Amino acid sequence: MRADAARNLSSVLRTGARLLAEDPSTSMAAIAAAAGVDRTTVHRRFANREALLRAVFQAKLDSAERVLDEARLTEAPVPVALHRYLEGIIPVSREWPVDTRRMMQKDPEASARREAQSARLSTFIQRACDEGYLRADIDAAWARAVLDALVDSIAHRFPAVDPPQAADLVADAFLRGLGVT
Template sequence: MRADACRNLDNLLQTGAKVLARDPSASIAHIAAEAGLDRRTVYRRFATREALLLALFEAKLDAAEQVLDEARLTEAPVAVALHRYVEGIVPVSRQWPMEFSSLESPDQGTEDRRQQLRGRIRAFVDRGIDEGFFRADVPREWVRKMLDDLVKLAAHSEPLMDPPKAADLVVEMLLKGAGCRTA
């Protein structure tokens, strides 16, 4: 792919993510206009709106997968892995703010990847509970949901907060609500 085509694709995906976060029903023509591209250019690359959406979610999954790998959720101490994860996932959430619910019919590969990543977070939360980092008397799914919600809050309610500070705040808030009283 030519350098200008790569730049156009990256611009389209970045713009598409932001437009769809504001308006999940936005058309390809609207996204193309926001990206400063002709809609025919977009249609040459993505035959349908759904194809564009799938490309956006694949990019979001790629970025999230990289964050999970770098956080070392299974190897690093829970506190370290948690902070690394939050510090990495906040920028991903800001860069790719659209929600998976905007996909009308996700392909099986995309859905499988999404579930695999969610499973890794679920296993990490289970590890945190088993190691006494999170309270065992709180439903495990609540801890995971609180983590997701706090990340979204830090990423989108405080868009200018730098990721390390956002991670500090998310971890502190998570532990105040779900941390062991001795932690």
């Protein structure tokens, strides 16, 4: 792919993610205009809004997969892996703000990928429980929901907080709030 075509595709995907998260009925023409490309450029690559949305979800899943791999959730000490995960996933959440639950209903392959990623994170949370980083009276599923809510909150309600500081804040709130005293 030529460099300009790659830049255009990246711009369309990122702009599409942002606009479709704000309004799922955003037109392809509006996405093209906001991305700074011609409408035919978008239509040449994506047959319709659903095809663009599928590509956005795949890009988000690809990014999340890299974060999970780089966090070393099964090897690194729990606090280190948690911070690595947070420092990576907060920018992913900001860059790809679309809600993956919408795609899960329409794309079994994307759904399976998302479920596998979710299972990896749930296994990590269970590891944190098993290794005594979280209180014994805390249910791992609830701890996971709390972590997801903290990530969503810092990523979208506080976008000016840079990822390392955001990771510090979330890790501290998570480990102190649910951790052993």
